[in-house]
Amino acid sequence: xxxxxxxxxxxxxxxxxxxxxxxxxxxxxxxxxxxxxxxxxxxxxxxxxxxxxxxxxxxxxxxxxxxxxxxxxxxxx
Numbered sequence: 001x002x003x004x005x006x007x008x009x010x011x012x013x014x015x016x017x018x019x020x021x022x023x024x025x026x027x028x029x030x031x032x033x034x035x036x037x038x039x040x041x042x043x044x045x046x047x048x049x050x051x052x053x054x055x056x057x058x059x060x061x062x063x064x065x066x067x068x069x070x071x072x073x074x075x076x077x
Contacts, residue, residue, distance in 0.1 A: 004060045008032060009067050009076065013059035015052050016044070023048035024055035028063050030076055041076055 002013045010031040015024045026045040031038060045062055049055040066074050 002056045002060055004063070006064050007067055009063075011060055011063035011067075013056050013063065015049070015055035015059060017052070018048070021048070023050065024052050025049070026055055026059040026062050028059045030063055030066065032076065043074060 004011045004013075011028055012031070013026070013028045016027045017024050025048055027043075029040050029042050031040045033039075043063070043066060045059075047058070049058065062071070065071050067076055069075060
């Protein structure tokens with residue numbers, strides 16, 4: 001599991017392995033604090049990767065893209 005702080009948010013990536021194919025997909029939580037309250041949102045992506053490391057690395061980037069508003073239909077708002 002990888003944890004990255006980006007623009008005041010904490011992205012925790014924990015890739016999930018598909019049992020039949022052995023492929024890995026992105027699964028992550030994004031945490032942030034506002035007015036003394038911690039909020040968390042969970043995200044996944046259906047893109048598959050051959051290794052856990054690739055899914056973990058791409059998960060952190062995917063989380064940053066969500067925070068930056070670059071993933072249509074997904075946001076931390």
